[in-house]
Amino acid sequence: DTGVSQDPRHKITKRGQNVTFRCDPISEHNRLYWYRQTLGQGPEFLTYFQNEAQLEKSRLLSDRFSAERPKGSFSTLEIQRTEQGDSAMYLCASTLYGTSALNEQFFGPGTRLTVL
Amino acid sequence: RKEVEQDPGPFNVPEGATVAFNCTYSNSASQSFFWYRQDCRKEPKLLMSVYSSGNEDGRFTAQLNRASQYISLLIRDSKLSDSATYLCVVNLYGGSQGNLIFGKGTKLSVKP
Numbered sequence: 762d763t764g765v766s767q768d769p770r771h772k773i774t775k776r777g778q779n780v781t782f783r784c785d786p787i788s789e790h791n792r793l794y795w796y797r798q799t800l801g802q803g804p805e806f807l808t809y810f811q812n813e814a815q816l817e818k819s820r821l822l823s824d825r826f827s828a829e830r831p832k833g834s835f836s837t838l839e840i841q842r843t844e845q846g847d848s849a850m851y852l853c854a855s856t857l858y859g860t861s862a863l864n865e866q867f868f869g870p871g872t873r874l875t876v877l
Numbered sequence: 878r879k880e881v882e883q884d885p886g887p888f889n890v891p892e893g894a895t896v897a898f899n900c901t902y903s904n905s906a907s908q909s910f911f912w913y914r915q916d917c918r919k920e921p922k923l924l925m926s927v928y929s930s931g932n933e934d935g936r937f938t939a940q941l942n943r944a945s946q947y948i949s950l951l952i953r954d955s956k957l958s959d960s961a962t963y964l965c966v967v968n969l970y971g972g973s974q975g976n977l978i979f980g981k982g983t984k985l986s987v988k989p
Contacts, residue, residue: 794976803881803964803979804921817976852920864909864968866977868920 786855900965
């Protein structure tokens with residue numbers, strides 16, 4: 762499968778614990794995005810990388826959230842001291858920026874986080 | 878005005894019906910527009926991009942009205958398999974930022 766992959770697919774944790782999610786984009790894609798989606802809402806932008814550089818962070822991304830893409834390939838999203846309000850689907854998407862004005866993004870299956 | 882706003886839905890239609898979804902966006906500088914489809918508990922998948930001149934892909938037609946900051950999606954001869962949530966998506970701030978702004982989605986249910 763050459764699409765975007767995410768791991769784990771599901772994560773249940775207790776409030777206050779730290780969690781880390783991984784995203785592997787489509788191999789030649791230079792941009793990688795993280796979104797969060799809660800029930801009944803569309804995905805909300807969190808942050809994105811171009812290669813290894815983190816170019817933008819949403820105000821939704823509190824200090825408890827950190828994302829990295831150290832080698833410009835896979836990315837990790839860490840949430841420290843999880844809160845019940847962090848329960849959501851975390852989606853990763855990638856695109857090959859610069860080849861098309863439309864910059865279509867391809868999404869992974871998401872990691873569903875439940876904070877108890 | 879919300880950044881990207883869609884018809885609230887849900888739309889419940891019989892097979893074979895024609896259904897139209899509308900979407901408005903807040904920033905006139907927006908450059909890229911898309912309709913994504915999301916099945917229950919699945920990731921969003923690109924349905925079609927929306928071009929300035931309007932475009933058609935089989936039973937699906939997308940239109941863009943820049944003056945009114947309005948996008949539409951028309952589905953003709955709807956099938957049971959069209960049942961999903963349709964997300965209006967805009968590269969709202971244009972330029973090189975690339976992050977997409979999603980509407981809340983409109984749920985479509987096609988009944989036999």
